[in-house]
Amino acid sequence: MDISQIINNANAEWDDLIKSKIPTILVGNATCGRSAGSQEIIDTFKEETKKQGLECNVLETGCIGMCYLEPIVCIHKQGHPLTFYSNIGKQDAIDLVNSYLINDKNLDKKTIGVIDNGIKSDLPDLYNTPVMKPQVRLVLQNCGIIDPTNLNHYLANRGYTGVQKILDYSPEQIIEEVKESGLRGRGGAGFPTWRKWMFCKEAKADKKYLICNADEGDPGAFMNRSLLEGDPHSLLEGMIIAAYAIGADTGYIYCRAEYPLALVRLRLAIKQATEKNLLGDNILSSKFSFHIKIKEGAGAFVCGEETALIASIEGERGMPRTRPPFPAVSGLWKKPTIINNVDTLASIARIFQNDAKWFSQYGTEKSKGTKTFALVGKVKNTGLIEVPLGISLKEIIFDIGGGVPNGKKFKAVQTGGPSGGCVPEELLDIPVDYESLAQAGTIMGSGGLVVMDEDTCMVDIARYFLDFAQKESCGKCAPCRLGTKQMLDILEDITSGKGKIEDIDLLERLGNGIKKGSLCGLGQTAPNPVLTTIRYFRNEYEDHILHKKCTSLVCKDLIYYDIIPEKCTGCHICFKSCPVNAISGNSKDIHEIDQDLCIKCGMCLDKCPVKFNAIEVYPGSKIMEEQDNE
């Protein structure tokens, strides 16, 4: 069967699905949906429609990004717009079948919005809701809307038209088009994709490799997981185009073993694409052959570094080596190798499904296109978003994210994971592009945005990241191996009340030395979280060191618990909950905490009935305060 026929069949299947008399229910069943109970919802829909004798398709889809609203359900019903529902429980599913599918009465209170399919509706337009309006979904266009296990759904949404198109192009033409699009690597550093490809294309070798880095190791990021679970063919299409441009016949997807569902979806997608001759020998009857293998990462953050990742595929410890030679010249098994991030390759698919101009209409002069981010932490609307580059952090956090929950005050946003830094409130207006973020001392990174509020201690966050970097350091070069350990020791001293004021300068000196002296990106960026928190939140370091206080009430050694005598009723609950018997007082008497014995586990605070609220946490030390008063 030739490709136009395959696409015609796919279009027919898709049209049939969205226009048919038989309604289709799509349930978001990616990792986030599943943990919110989507599997039960799928079963309920199946049971209830069967019970009511209603013919109906129940399909699984990926994640549309609004993870805080899961389980999300989307229903195609003839004569109605495509409607999305949030937080669907078992009873809601039963109601949707009986009131909406059978009786046309929509479940308005659960409706998020609709996607216009030509049918007028009073319900809000999904893409015009506050969360969606500032977003531009290019890479994520299919996530949450198509069934990721069905190749025809992808094909019917312009899928693989990029591959068809480039088979008539020369590799130079492809690279030229990528250059025109302005796409820069989405893995973090932002190197122009076309230039990297050019190096590899020009390298002379009998064999070349393409590797997709799907070893999303940044804690606080899951952009790649969502795309692989929700739209795996986009990655494959981008890889086929990239391989053709650089002249590779073998590709690897290096994916984390911690993403079991993504691996299942990828394996299926590769099988489907191979069956339709979109992958394999002589793709679509051309002279171009390309095969993709999956390598499961075994859990090492440093493998995000190109040369370490290559070592890992070769079966070695994932340790980086000095560059040059760069992998584009000598990489996997000493052959020219291109390593691109999932987001970069999926963007490639979109660029060739459309064109370079279309892609470069979004973004700023130097940072073109869109970027997916995982917006998480202390923010109301957590989830996956895609925005045009150049948007401000403020728009992302307050318009799309809805701000900080529980009436708390915003403190900082962390970008770029352990390699990035914390951006304070006064810099929230800066545009999200590679250069502006670098100027603020952080990086774009792969796309984690972790929001922090007044309850987050910035010294503790610095310690947390250093702890991570120190554990993940491969140990090859001394600045990273020994330097991160030294910095961590100092930070642990500060957070436990043993810090000295000269430690702050020492941290800065050490940090700058580690940045200059380390072999690979891990060490060169590991001090960033510490350096940015010192730059923007020096007062918190000083509070910890000089006043022995953690005003965010995080560092255990710098806080204390106390019972408010006026509120205590002597109910004795805290007395019983204390694991170290630090609370004294008879039933009906006012209780007291022995500060010398207290281990600050917080059990008493958790157990004290809300109606009394008699236990409070304070920064500093009660013993010291009493001494000061005397």
Next chain:
Amino acid sequence: MNTTLSKVFSEFKGKPEDLIPILQKVQETEGFLSESLMADIAKFIKLPLSKVHGVATFYAQFRFTPKGKNHVMLCRGTACHVKGAPRVLEEIENQLNIKEGETSADLEYSIESVACIGACSLAPCAMVNDKVEADLTPQKVEKIFSKAKK
């Protein structure tokens, strides 16, 4: 050599780059990598045992002690950290009476913390066997594991 091991080996040619996939497969079928399993792998792939050991200990995924029937993987990602993962871990340790990285003597429970399970919007979260438990609090942990204490 046991039969499951030879079955795993039959899927590979025994090239150096097969080492990590073999370690993964063997761990999947045997639960953990014992000294003798690693010796068999080294023989099959014709590498010194020290090399096999070196690679296995480099990666966080590999374990050298058995895991419990119920395996708890607590996420220590940034989002989980700022939303209270340290206190959740304390409570899990408290409920199961073992520390992170340990397996209970009766092999019922084991706790491990991982860099990030990529479910950041559900923070703080943990995977108990293959199920993601979302939005954990010490109270919720108590509820999930209350059976364990009895």
